[in-house]
Amino acid sequence: MKTNLHHITLLGVVAALTACGGGSGGGDTPPPASSSSSSSVVSSSSSSSSSSVESSSSSSSVSSEGPIAIEPDFDLYATTPTDFPVGVAVSAANENYSIFNHSDASARQDVITRHFSQLTAGNIMKMSYLHPQEDTFTFGDADQLVGFAETNGMTVHGHALVWHSSYQVPGFMNNYDGDFAAMLTDHVTNVVQHFETEYPGVVTSWDVVNEAVDQGAGDGFRRSVFYNELPPATDGDIPEYLKVAFQAARDAAPDVDLYYNDYDNTANETRLNKTLQIAEALNEEGTIDGVGFQMHIYMGYPSLSHFENAFQQVVDMGLKVKLTEIDVSVVNPYGSNPPAQPEYDEQLANDQKQRFCQVAEVYLDTVPAEQRGGFTVWGLTDDESWLMNQFANSTGADYDDVWPLLFNADLSAKPALQGVADAFTGQGCN
Ligand code: 9MR
Numbered sequence: 001m002k003t004n005l006h007h008i009t010l011l012g013v014v015a016a017l018t019a020c021g022g023g024s025g026g027g028d029t030p031p032p033a034s035s036s037s038s039s040s041v042v043s044s045s046s047s048s049s050s051s052s053v054e055s056s057s058s059s060s061s062v063s064s065e066g067p068i069a070i071e072p073d074f075d076l077y078a079t080t081p082t083d084f085p086v087g088v089a090v091s092a093a094n095e096n097y098s099i100f101n102h103s104d105a106s107a108r109q110d111v112i113t114r115h116f117s118q119l120t121a122g123n124i125m126k127m128s129y130l131h132p133q134e135d136t137f138t139f140g141d142a143d144q145l146v147g148f149a150e151t152n153g154m155t156v157h158g159h160a161l162v163w164h165s166s167y168q169v170p171g172f173m174n175n176y177d178g179d180f181a182a183m184l185t186d187h188v189t190n191v192v193q194h195f196e197t198e199y200p201g202v203v204t205s206w207d208v209v210n211e212a213v214d215q216g217a218g219d220g221f222r223r224s225v226f227y228n229e230l231p232p233a234t235d236g237d238i239p240e241y242l243k244v245a246f247q248a249a250r251d252a253a254p255d256v257d258l259y260y261n262d263y264d265n266t267a268n269e270t271r272l273n274k275t276l277q278i279a280e281a282l283n284e285e286g287t288i289d290g291v292g293f294q295m296h297i298y299m300g301y302p303s304l305s306h307f308e309n310a311f312q313q314v315v316d317m318g319l320k321v322k323l324t325e326i327d328v329s330v331v332n333p334y335g336s337n338p339p340a341q342p343e344y345d346e347q348l349a350n351d352q353k354q355r356f357c358q359v360a361e362v363y364l365d366t367v368p369a370e371q372r373g374g375f376t377v378w379g380l381t382d383d384e385s386w387l388m389n390q391f392a393n394s395t396g397a398d399y400d401d402v403w404p405l406l407f408n409a410d411l412s413a414k415p416a417l418q419g420v421a422d423a424f425t426g427q428g429c430n
Pocket of ligand 1: 122123165168210263294325386
């Protein structure tokens with residue numbers, strides 16, 4: 001595996017290639033309260049000493065002057081004060097932006113292997129991709145991705161063994177005619193064991209269950225097929241399927257870190273408390289190692305104190321905290337009046353740099369080294385983010401871009417990358 005001490009820089013310069021295709025979309029991250037880019041703290045527009053902000057004309061996706069880019073003199077994962085994973089979600093197989101098939105695949109791989117030490121599959125390790133029929137497992141695409149990680153000294157965070165999202169639940173699990181708990185155990189066991197056997201030590205953690213909370217449901221737990229088949233055994237308990245899935249994963253891979261992962265669980269107290277209830281119940285059984293906070297956030301919301309409070313409560317349980325799906329949209333379209341498309345100028349790029357820095361800083365300040373599960377961004381380049389489709393589908397707001405990630409469409413690094421490195425190296429956020 002990569003470590004901070006043993007790293008050889010693979011690339012000095014990123015290639016400027018034109019990315020194409022639309023964002024992926026779907027998903028159901030909910031609306032927090034309103035905020036917009038203009039609410040963030042105004043900061044200097046100058047870049048930090050170790051990077052230079054410059055313009056280029058290689059992209060047409062941002063301002064008329066081209067993307068606001070830096071030339072990092074660091075490899076992001078190697079800047080961490082302790083050796084926790086720094087991850088990125090990637091597309092693979094024949095998906096849009098696949099790191100294997102896209103027109104810029106080789107340059108994309110170079111940026112990824114340079115700056116990150118861990119991969120999450122954005123989609124291709126979800127349930128229906130790996131286990132489409134009861135007696136059929138399809139590991140080919142995932143094997144290509146996990147093998148790529150292994151070859152490049154990276155680890156993989158498995159995502160996700162159990163997720164309600166309807167079209168990703170294998171058809172055979174709906175209206176299942178048999179012992180549902182045994183079937184679920186079999187699913188988890190087979191998937192986890194496959195990677196344990198084929199790629200020992202590479203898949204170091206799993207989201208065992210994703211998004212079990214629904215504050216609109218009576219007891220706060222989502223009415224999925226899993227809930228309906230294996231509900232809480234007694235009033236006030238967590239649904240049985242969570243216990244079954246975590247136990248199966250623990251038995252299949254005792255050394256792999258097991259996470260419960262959810263969204264909107266920092267500022268939203270109801271959702272945070274449900275997340276904590278799940279973590280506490282599984283912790284009593286000894287089958288959970290940490291809580292994943294997705295962190296699909298905005299420039300001014302949630303506040304840093306919300307993050308601190310949420311992370312601290314998990315730390316106090318003795319569990320790990322992993323930021324699993326970070327993106328920072330520069331607009332928050334939810335609310336009565338979605339903001340207009342802002343111009344992504346140097347001021348906004350610098351505000352976003354500061355925001356990314358502060359998120360990384362509060363993570364380091366709140367979570368002790370031994371409880372840091374990692375820091376993962378949900379996608380590599382702005383143009384591949386799921387958010388544009390999400391916003392268009394759920395609010396009708398049709399933005400050209402919301403610039404949520406660390407790299408521009410042409411694979412050049414954004415000031416935001418510098419912001420994360422500044423936090424990791426203790427330089428403060430400006
Ligand atoms: O980014 C993913 C997008 O490409 C998919 O269409 C979508 C539905 O499968 O899932 C997105 O990823 C989600 C993740 O798996 C769980 N948390 C929310 C993410 C964004 O929706």
